[in-house]
Amino acid sequence: SQELEQSPQSLIVQEGKNLTINCTSSKTLYGLYWYKQKYGEGLIFLMMLQKGGEEKSHEKITAKLDEKKQQSSLHITASQPSHAGIYLCGAPPGSGNTGKLIFGQGTTLQVKP
């Protein structure tokens, strides 16, 4: 079965610093989703990447998909306390369209003011 490994598992950065979270798949990626979760709350959709080499940005968050490496990276520029939370990557387990995703274990981000 496919597994997604996120690194690092946790991260503490000073406000204003840049950071990167990686999500590596054990099998071919057929799309990659990034979500953010504040502690005790639901999941907020950040972005979806569908094609190798695709890159998307929303405000100060940029995500890229490297099909060959079976990996996606999420980069935050000039971090702010509002960026703190748990970041989760998810991917469809195979090329079939069943609407289900498997997820990585999550990366917990703390931003120190």
Added chain:
Amino acid sequence: NAGVTQTPKFQVLKTGQSMTLQCAQDMNHEYMSWYRQDPGMGLRLIHYSVGAGITDQGEVPNGYNVSRSTTEDFPLRLLSAAPSQTSVYFCASRPQGNGELFFGEGSRLTVL
């Protein structure tokens, strides 16, 4: 639109009790799924459905039942609750084709 609605938000059960977590979506999505979230383990898929009348098992289906009698509803039943089922449960839905998976706000379950 309300999106994906889960009830209850909090529940405490005793070992051996049964209960149903309700999930409803008003977006006419074909795909629905249930996940559980435990510390350090991300989200794990319990059961999913690709349409009314069709369900299938995910990664961790033991101890849970589902049914999909309508497009809108996808309840998750705990047959005989165990402490290992203490978790936060999320219901999600998605339309056919590629697109965002919409999540409910979660249901926090504690089994004593």
